[in-house]
Amino acid sequence: MLKHPGSLALCALSMMAVLAGGAVIEARAADAMQATPQVIATGLDAPWSIAFFGNTPLVSERNSARVLALDGNGKGRQVAKIAGVNGRGEGGLLGIAVHGAYLYAYFTAGAENRIERYRIEGKDADLKLGAGEKIFGGIPSASYHNGGRLAFGPDGMLYATTGDAGEKSRAQDLKSLGGKILRMTPEGRVPRDNPFPGSYVYSYGHRNVQGLAWAGDGTMYASEFGENTWDELNLIRPGGNYGWPEVEGKGGHPGFIDPIQQWPTAEASPSGMAILGGHIYIASLRGQRLRKIPLSAPGTAAELYVRQYGRLRDAVVTPDDKLWILTNNTDGRGQARAGDDRILSVPGL
Ligand SMILES: [Ca+2]
Numbered sequence: 001m002l003k004h005p006g007s008l009a010l011c012a013l014s015m016m017a018v019l020a021g022g023a024v025i026e027a028r029a030a031d032a033m034q035a036t037p038q039v040i041a042t043g044l045d046a047p048w049s050i051a052f053f054g055n056t057p058l059v060s061e062r063n064s065a066r067v068l069a070l071d072g073n074g075k076g077r078q079v080a081k082i083a084g085v086n087g088r089g090e091g092g093l094l095g096i097a098v099h100g101a102y103l104y105a106y107f108t109a110g111a112e113n114r115i116e117r118y119r120i121e122g123k124d125a126d127l128k129l130g131a132g133e134k135i136f137g138g139i140p141s142a143s144y145h146n147g148g149r150l151a152f153g154p155d156g157m158l159y160a161t162t163g164d165a166g167e168k169s170r171a172q173d174l175k176s177l178g179g180k181i182l183r184m185t186p187e188g189r190v191p192r193d194n195p196f197p198g199s200y201v202y203s204y205g206h207r208n209v210q211g212l213a214w215a216g217d218g219t220m221y222a223s224e225f226g227e228n229t230w231d232e233l234n235l236i237r238p239g240g241n242y243g244w245p246e247v248e249g250k251g252g253h254p255g256f257i258d259p260i261q262q263w264p265t266a267e268a269s270p271s272g273m274a275i276l277g278g279h280i281y282i283a284s285l286r287g288q289r290l291r292k293i294p295l296s297a298p299g300t301a302a303e304l305y306v307r308q309y310g311r312l313r314d315a316v317v318t319p320d321d322k323l324w325i326l327t328n329n330t331d332g333r334g335q336a337r338a339g340d341d342r343i344l345s346v347p348g349l
Helices: 007-021 023-033 168-172
Strands: 036-043 047-054 056-059 067-070 076-079 093-099 102-109 113-120 128-140 151-152 158-161 180-184 201-204 209-214 220-224 230-236 261-264 270-276 279-284 290-296 303-306 312-317 323-329 343-346
Touching: 047 312, 047 323, 056 093, 076 128, 076 323, 093 151, 093 158, 093 180, 093 261, 102 128, 128 303, 158 209, 209 279, 220 270, 230 270, 261 323, 279 323
Parallel strands: 047 093, 209 270, 270 312
Antiparallel strands: 036 343, 047 056, 056 067, 067 076, 093 102, 102 113, 113 128, 151 158, 158 180, 180 201, 209 220, 220 230, 230 261, 270 279, 279 290, 279 312, 290 303, 312 323, 323 343
16 A cells, blocks of 8 residues: 555655644645554454463453453453452453463452452463462552553563542652552562662653553653643653643643643543554544654654544554554443444554
8 A cells, every 4th residue: 555656645745744844734644545454353342451462362341351362363252351340430451461471450449450460371262361369459549540551661570550540639649659650570569670769659740641662772651641631642761750730731840751742632532552663653532543653753743543443542563563453432432333342453554
């Protein structure tokens, strides 16, 4: 598709728009040349997160508390129903991540959000999960702002994003686990080299972070939901204070790290994110689009699939370097289309 002469012309147009400083114009051109994604899976129920064990995709469903394994045809098979999931609103079974022989899950269990891990036994059609082992708890929960993304960094540590759970002051309180990015060992202990000795807090002053990704050089990025004005893309530094609730978006305030990019909340509400081929990809819920941000020019963005597939919850890189996106239209906030919710593979990257 991209080799088509017409697409080349659009690419050239897109480049010119960037040189002219017109990120929005570039977005339209990029959108026009984006090929139709391939459908990987359909019929998911309020899915939240995708992770891979070897080549096997695993998907979490927020309300059913199920973890599904997809076969080569995208057919889901329940491999676990996570015990103890008890969430309202945005709570439930949220992020999952795989490390070694374990699946890690972040979920709402009544008054707290917690992290458990499960030994993965067997593989492919025989894959199943062992009993849960709670490795971390006490993260504040609420109907809104539960955070919930889990990811292992290039340093082998587990990172977890939390929300302010409706109490803004938690974000600036280093003694609270709310409104933070947390960093822990795979066993749930405090790493010796965390920025605040003895504390799980890696960065703070966050409202509700649901996306994490690292570039090849180790630079860490996170997406964050703003309140009414600005959603954020942040470059995360250990010990950094990202401003909430004193500042939303770019405040230029000493002591707070400004986002490297911000968007009106109606055009974003950014959740999962991934990095592939020199670009950051961010799935947007309310904005119903996939944002593509060059690592070489992180203040610019192209917008793909605007309002074509509804709300998007996650973006992940597959083991064979494809980009998959996860729709989010069946959790009561979106308008479900035929086949929702779906996993789509983005071609031509
Ligand atoms: Ca901020």
